Amino acid sequence: MVNYFEQIAKIIYREWKAANRFTGGDHPDAESLACFLEDSLPVADKRLIQKHALSCDLCAEYLSTQLKIQPHLSLAVPAPLLEKINKLVGQDTRENLFEIFIKLKEKALEIIQTTGDVLLGQELVPAQVLRSRKMNEFKEEVSILKDLQQIRVMAKIQNKSAKSFNLTVTVKDKQGQAMHKNLRITLIKEGIELESYITDSAGSSFFENILPGSYVVEVSREDQKEAVIDLKVRA
Numbered sequence: 629m630v631n632y633f634e635q636i637a638k639i640i641y642r643e644w645k646a647a648n649r650f651t652g653g654d655h656p657d658a659e660s661l662a663c664f665l666e667d668s669l670p671v672a673d674k675r676l677i678q679k680h681a682l683s684c685d686l687c688a689e690y691l692s693t694q695l696k697i698q699p700h701l702s703l704a705v706p707a708p709l710l711e712k713i714n715k716l717v718g719q720d721t722r723e724n725l726f727e728i729f730i731k732l733k734e735k736a737l738e739i740i741q742t743t744g745d746v747l748l749g750q751e752l753v754p755a756q757v758l759r760s761r762k763m764n765e766f767k768e769e770v771s772i773l774k775d776l777q778q779i780r781v782m783a784k785i786q787n788k789s790a791k792s793f794n795l796t797v798t799v800k801d802k803q804g805q806a807m808h809k810n811l812r813i814t815l816i817k818e819g820i821e822l823e824s825y826i827t828d829s830a831g832s833s834f835f836e837n838i839l840p841g842s843y844v845v846e847v848s849r850e851d852q853k854e855a856v857i858d859l860k861v862r863a
């Protein structure tokens with residue numbers, strides 16, 4: 629207990645010391661230095677601080693580090709970069725990531741790679757099994773499912789003459805019974821939101837005539853990401 633209070637006392641003392649670093653002696657006070665950095669001092673005061681800093685290593689060092697830090701801190705971080713970081717951090721857990729890589733052919737579509745299972749009639753078959761059976765080509769459309777942390781996500785991809793595709797995202801509970809309505813499904817390309825819909829009473833959202841490319845489809849509930857589909861479609 630004594631140690632605990634001692635630690636707090638030390639923290640408070642150091643904070644106080646830091647705050648009062650430039651008061652006393654001939655140093656300008658912290659307030660003046662802050663105003664100097666913002667360039668909001670009257671010319672005469674500004675000159676005084678400049679003159680002081682030329683002969684005081686402590687203040688010169690303080691001002692130079694603040695000048696180095698401040699422009700950097702006031703920089704706005706570009707949204708696509710934040711998105712990228714979020715994606716990287718999200719992928720770190722990989723627990724809510726669902727990957728699909730499809731090739732659109734003239735009158736078929738081929739599953740190149742997926743972490744989900746493919747719906748064949750009523751049966752769910754892992755994509756690797758289909759590949760080994762040489763059954764990874766489908767006519768017109770394919771439905772791929774994946775169970776994530778909280779939910780079961782199904783992506784249905786329909787080939788539109790190899791030029792574009794339709795995507796239906798359906799969210800159910802893991803037993804595949806109850807539909808999840810009122811979830812937001814967002815289609816993102818290169819960090820830019822293209823379309824965003826709320827799932828209907830069937831737990832579905834429909835995206836029409838999407839061009840081949842690399843997409844991220846986010847399933848979210850009140851800003852909480854429940855699933856991220858990494859969708860690549862090649863023509």
Ligand SMILES: [Zn+2]
Pocket residue numbers: 654655656680684685686687688
């Ligand atoms: Zn000084």
